[in-house]
Every structure is written in structure tokens, then in C-alpha cells.
Amino acid sequence: MLFGLDPLYLEDAWLAELLITVLKVVVAFALLLVAVMLMIWFERKLVSDMHNRIGPNMAGPWGILQTLADGVKLFFKEDLIPDKSDRFVFKLAPYLSLIPAFLVFAIVPIGGDFVNKAGVVRLFGHDTYLQVADPHIGILFFLAMSSMAVYGIMLAGWSSGSKYPLLGSVRASAQMVSYEAALGLALVAVLLQSESLSTHDIALGQAAAGPELLGVVPLPNWNLLVTGFVPFLVFLIAGTAELNRPPFDLVEAEQELVGGFHTEYSSIRFALFFLAEFMNVITMSAIIVTLFLGGPAGPVPIEGIGWAFGILWFFLKLMLFLFFYVWLRATLPRLRYDQLMDLGWKLLIPISLAWLLFLATRNIANEYDWSAGQIVLAAGIGLGLLIICTSLLMAAISAGDAHEHEEVS
Amino acid sequence: MGVLDYLRGFRVTFDKLFEERVTTEYPEEKSPKPDRLHGRHVLNRYEDGMEKCIGCELCAGVCPAKCIYVRGQDNPLDEPVSPGERFGYIYEINYLRCIHCDLCVEACPTQAITETKLFEFSFTNRSDAIYTKDELLVGDDGLPQNLPWEDWRPGEDVATSAWMRATSPAGDADYVGTVGWSGELGYGVRAPEVGQFGEDPEPPAAEVDPVDEGGHH
Numbered sequence: 001m002l003f004g005l006d007p008l009y010l011e012d013a014w015l016a017e018l019l020i021t022v023l024k025v026v027v028a029f030a031l032l033l034v035a036v037m038l039m040i041w042f043e044r045k046l047v048s049d050m051h052n053r054i055g056p057n058m059a060g061p062w063g064i065l066q067t068l069a070d071g072v073k074l075f076f077k078e079d080l081i082p083d084k085s086d087r088f089v090f091k092l093a094p095y096l097s098l099i100p101a102f103l104v105f106a107i108v109p110i111g112g113d114f115v116n117k118a119g120v121v122r123l124f125g126h127d128t129y130l131q132v133a134d135p136h137i138g139i140l141f142f143l144a145m146s147s148m149a150v151y152g153i154m155l156a157g158w159s160s161g162s163k164y165p166l167l168g169s170v171r172a173s174a175q176m177v178s179y180e181a182a183l184g185l186a187l188v189a190v191l192l193q194s195e196s197l198s199t200h201d202i203a204l205g206q207a208a209a210g211p212e213l214l215g216v217v218p219l220p221n222w223n224l225l226v227t228g229f230v231p232f233l234v235f236l237i238a239g240t241a242e243l244n245r246p247p248f249d250l251v252e253a254e255q256e257l258v259g260g261f262h263t264e265y266s267s268i269r270f271a272l273f274f275l276a277e278f279m280n281v282i283t284m285s286a287i288i289v290t291l292f293l294g295g296p297a298g299p300v301p302i303e304g305i306g307w308a309f310g311i312l313w314f315f316l317k318l319m320l321f322l323f324f325y326v327w328l329r330a331t332l333p334r335l336r337y338d339q340l341m342d343l344g345w346k347l348l349i350p351i352s353l354a355w356l357l358f359l360a361t362r363n364i365a366n367e368y369d370w371s372a373g374q375i376v377l378a379a380g381i382g383l384g385l386l387i388i389c390t391s392l393l394m395a396a397i398s399a400g401d402a403h404e405h406e407e408v409s
Numbered sequence: 410m411g412v413l414d415y416l417r418g419f420r421v422t423f424d425k426l427f428e429e430r431v432t433t434e435y436p437e438e439k440s441p442k443p444d445r446l447h448g449r450h451v452l453n454r455y456e457d458g459m460e461k462c463i464g465c466e467l468c469a470g471v472c473p474a475k476c477i478y479v480r481g482q483d484n485p486l487d488e489p490v491s492p493g494e495r496f497g498y499i500y501e502i503n504y505l506r507c508i509h510c511d512l513c514v515e516a517c518p519t520q521a522i523t524e525t526k527l528f529e530f531s532f533t534n535r536s537d538a539i540y541t542k543d544e545l546l547v548g549d550d551g552l553p554q555n556l557p558w559e560d561w562r563p564g565e566d567v568a569t570s571a572w573m574r575a576t577s578p579a580g581d582a583d584y585v586g587t588v589g590w591s592g593e594l595g596y597g598v599r600a601p602e603v604g605q606f607g608e609d610p611e612p613p614a615a616e617v618d619p620v621d622e623g624g625h626h
Contacts, residue, residue, distance in 0.1 A: 050422040054432040331422045 097152025551595020
């Protein structure tokens, strides 16, 4: 049961299981590589549009092959390893950041008819899911992999034997560890609702009929609505920070750190970092779509090829987030380091923690059928705690500020 | 500065999507060049085909980049190359050094050397970067030679001595609008351009401050 809950592995046909699994792995791998190629082109083109420029337009129609040309160029460039570097770690680091980026995509359901058939697809006469693996630990795998990706960046900077990469990697470890907390807390809010770690079950839970707006307009049962937007916003911001994307790209801030952790990298090793970075953008968007926007779940107008609509909905939602990430990059200036830490520790973590407690209380209230009096009591206690905690936090912040001023003067 | 003001930036970048692009797609499409752009040099001839260069080496002397190499020689008596006593029999400009400052043009007493508006030329080795007299000299029609490695566009070979004709050769404002230069092969005596005072070809003399005028000399 290495690959988890997929019905494919309940059957007693090991050859078919193996072949279908290999097929899914190959397709996912190729899909992700092509997607990264198109994503880099898309980002450059869209950022150009937002700058009144034209962007790449020479290689292929609309410059769509520009990434391929750049990749070939990088592949044939001289590969440099600095004398002062730790050679083994220096060579290892790009793979440490690339492989987690690949693996996370394996748990994302990208298609299937979730409304009528619970996401099960018939492939060559066998029932299976349209995702490479649906492990029991599900979304925890994503957290584990995104923690692993920190090592790639941190070790790259450390092993370069050069000061700017080192500064970049120090920033990277601090930033990614801080934001992982907020990311995890926002994630727990989703898990409270879906009551499952499996990404397939999370997507399936969001395919059911959702709450109704004013009792009339039916809304999708997306976790975005069910958990009340706050975990979504926290996850989106913390996810952007986790990706080291603008405005959180302090790790590779060109104006401050040359290139940050990848300053000393060249040729194919640099290309691997570049690949991993953009692959992370795609997988993070896919994870957000799965967690908050119902993944491939959506209306299926035509029976029979319902799984194709699943893929369509998934990619539409994915495009939305890819566009958003590029839009962020074109709009926001980079945060200062202290602003980054303030946002993470003083805003995102308290908010996601408080919201998590609120959601948990709401679930308990529903389960035990609380009376109005109990709800008012719980709300009162909660509000009181909130006020006390906020004032304690504020006191701590102002004390810290005062201390800082002392040190300066 | 509220949250909404912060979000207004997103509106700005989104609106840009539908605005006109400012990019000039350079090799295919070129912006018009300024009239007095400093490009590669030409060596001019008089209307009768005689070379203007007298081999005095003032251009080489004034060149801050030391990119001009000139050697003069006495004109052959039976077949003179230039109207005077001497002519430049070697004239070389190294375009890897030239900074196109036009000091040679200003130094030249006979307006032999001027600049075109051509800058799109390239070489694959250092010796090709040195233009010799054969390449710099204007052709029989008085126009610069279009050498195979140069990317000439219409209009780059006209008004080659634009800066010279703006005022007098000596740069004295008193001579604005006064022809003080020799004729050229293919053009004759070129008319003066509008001077530096703007659209009016004959600025009122009263506006010239006598004190400032004195400063020129």
C-alpha cells in the first residue's frame, strides 16, 4: 500500500498495476516539465505586458520556445564549481530542491469526475485515480517535501563558500521555517473540515453540494468558503513566501545579494534551481486549488467523459493562481527583512491560530448541538481570551520596540 | 495609507495589460535618427573630384582616443590629388578606439572629414576595424561608400556634415546663416542649416549680448 488509497491497488493484477503506475509517473513528469517551460514563458510574457513591453517573441510563435532555447543554452554552458565550495554538497543541493518540487505534484488529483463518480477513472479496464499517488499521509507529504526544499536552498548557499550565497541561505532558512508554521496552521483548518489527510478525499469532500447564498444561490462546497477565506489568504501569502516568489524573494534579492543562494551556480545546476523554482510555483498553485478550490471538482455537462471536465476545471483554476503569482511579481516591491518577519510572526501565525480555534469551536458546537446560551458563553470566553492575548502580544511588541530603540541609541 | 491603497497597485499593473507597447523591435524597426548623430566618418571631395584632405594631421592631433593615423605627402605635379601643396596619402581610423566625439570634424581646416549617421557596422577581427582611406573616401557621386558589412538605411548618408554647416566652421555665432565652407562633390555648396537658435534662420542680432560675444574670442 505504498501508493495509498488508489482503488487500482485493491485489484489482484500486479502487472497492470505496475504499467499503469509507470504510465502515470511518466505522464506526470512530462506534463510538469512542459508546464514549467510554458510557465516561464507565460511569466515573462505577462510581466512584459504589465510593463508595456513585448517580451520574448523571436523563438517560435509568440516566443513560446524561448524557454527551450534558454535551456539548451544553459545546458551547454561551462559548469563552474568554486574552489572554496564543499563539492559534494554543492552538487547535491540542486537535486535537493528539484526532487521535492517534482514529488509534491504526485499527490495532486488533476482530473476525474468528482461529482458523479467520486473521482474514479477507468484506465485500460482498471479503476484508478488521476493522480500518481494518494498516500495515507496525503497532505502531510506536501509539508514534508516543502521542508525538504529548504535544505536544497540552504545547502546551496552554505556550500558555495561565498558570502552572498551564505546570506541568501540564512535568509532562506529563517523565512521558510517561519512561514511553514503559518502554512501548516492554515492547512489544519482545511483538514478540520475535510476530516482526511488524503488529497483525493479533500477534493471529493469539496464536490458535494455546498452552502447556499441567502438560501437561494447554491455555492460550491469549497474549503475557501467553508473555512471562511482567512485560512485561504494565510495559505496564499505563506505559500508565496515558501516559494521565495516576489514580494518575498529576499533569498535571491538581486539588488542586495547578487543572486542569493544560486550566485555561484552556473550551467545545468543553475538550470535545475530555476526549474525547481518555477515547478514549485506550479505545484503550490495546484495544492492551493486542491485544498481550497475543490481541485478537479466542477460541473460536468456531458456524461461519459466527465474526467476530461475535471482536468479542464483543474487547469482553469490553476491558471488563475499562476496569473496571480505573476501579477504579484509585477506589482509588489520586495519586503524588507524585518517586515517579512513581522508579517509572518506577528500577523499570519496569530491570525491563523485564532481562526483555527474558532473553526474548531464551531465544529464542536455543531457536533454537540450547543444551545444559544452556550454559544454566547463560548463567544464571550473566546472574545475575552482574544483581547487578553492581543494585549499581551501588543505589550510584547512594544517592549521589543523599546528595547530596539535602546540598543540603537 | 489603507489596505485599499495597497491593493490599488494591482489595478495599475492590470490596466497596463491593455495599454500600447513602447518597445521598438530594433532590427526590424528603427527609430528615426537625430540630424546630428555622430556615426562613421567620410572623407569628402571638392566638386571637381579633388580630395579635400591636405594631410595636415590636425584631426590626428586633436583625437582624444588616438584612433586616427594620417600621413601627408606632396602632391604629384602632373596628377594632383588635392588642390593644395600636399594631400593625405595614408588615412586610417580605428573604429575600436573612435568615440565619435567629432573633434576631428571640428579641427579639420578644409572640412575634409565629416561624419555620417551610420553606426551599424561590425567586424569579426581587429584589423577589419581599421578603415583605410579607400573605404572612408566618398564615391564618385559624392555619397559615402556602402561597404558590404555596413547596414545602411535611407537618409543616413545625407547631411553628413550637418554639424559643420550649423554655424561657421570656427563656431562663431556672428556667422550664423553665412556660408563659410567649400562645395562638395555631388552637392555643390550646401545651404546652411537652421542654427542653434531654433526655427528662425536669422535670429535678431540685437539679442546677442556683446559681453557674451566677447567671451567667444
